[in-house]
Amino acid sequence: MRRAPTWLLALFMGLAVVAAPAPGEARNKPKVAWKTVEAPAGERHDQLVRALKPLLQSAARKANFGEGKRIVLNARIVHFTSTASGDVHRVSCTLIGRIQGGATAKSRISFGGRPAERAALEKQVLTMVANGVVSRLAEIVRVSAAAEKARKAESEKVEKAKKAAAENTDAEDDAAE
Numbered sequence: 001m002r003r004a005p006t007w008l009l010a011l012f013m014g015l016a017v018v019a020a021p022a023p024g025e026a027r028n029k030p031k032v033a034w035k036t037v038e039a040p041a042g043e044r045h046d047q048l049v050r051a052l053k054p055l056l057q058s059a060a061r062k063a064n065f066g067e068g069k070r071i072v073l074n075a076r077i078v079h080f081t082s083t084a085s086g087d088v089h090r091v092s093c094t095l096i097g098r099i100q101g102g103a104t105a106k107s108r109i110s111f112g113g114r115p116a117e118r119a120a121l122e123k124q125v126l127t128m129v130a131n132g133v134v135s136r137l138a139e140i141v142r143v144s145a146a147a148e149k150a151r152k153a154e155s156e157k158v159e160k161a162k163k164a165a166a167e168n169t170d171a172e173d174d175a176a177e
Contacts, residue, residue, distance in 0.1 A: 030068035032060040035100060038076040048077055048126075052095075055127050059134035066142040072100040073137060075130075079108075082122055089115040091125040097133035103140045107132030 034056055039048035056075055065071055079094040092110040107129040113121040 028067045030065050031070045032057075032063075032065060033070065033072050034060070034075065035072050036074045036076075038074075040077060040080060044080070048080060051123065052077065052126055052130060055123075055130040056134060059127075059131045060138075063134050063138035064142065065138045066145050068141070068145065071141060073134075074098045074100065075133065082118065084115045084118070087115065088112045089118050089121060091118075091121050093125050093129050095129040095133050097137050099137055099140060102144070103137075105133050105136035105140065107136070 034053065037049050037053050037056065039045045039052070052075065056073075060073070075095060075097045077093065077095055079092065081093075082089070082091045084090075090110060090112045092108075094106065094108040096104055096106050098104045109125055109128050109132070111121060111125050111128075
């Protein structure tokens with residue numbers, strides 16, 4: 001009887017390891033939807049909303065919201081300024097994110113750079129506040145889901161204890177008769 005060479009077995013094991021999904025990919029990732037993305041009224045309103053929406057979606061894809069079905073979020077730029085003074089261009093932004101029916105998260109940053117790189121600086125600031133808000137919202141969702149799971153487990157434990165106590169009482173009553 002012929003045996004398969006050792007290298008063939010090693011190749012098979014290597015392919016099995018590579019083909020298996022990573023533990024992070026095997027989780028049930030929730031669908032994150034951005035219901036509203038708002039910016040202050042003004043001449044740059046539409047430009048800010050168009051720039052921020054894909055940045056929020058990208059940050060939400062990378063964030064770990066835990067397990068779930070659907071999460072609806074809202075975002076609002078509270079403050080955005082882009083000013084040049086001398087040889088420095090300063091961009092400041094404050095963004096508030098909200099879980100629908102839940103908590104809020106706020107991110108604020110002020111960043112400076114060369115006046116010639118205004119567009120890149122504005123995009124960098126929007127990216128940073130979007131990542132900050134989404135990270136915090138993801139943490140809030142994970143913590144609240146864990147707390148809800150613990151509450152549910154505790155209530156099931158209490159129900160089981162009540163049921164066991166009722167059965168023990170019935171058994172004692174039957175034994176007394």
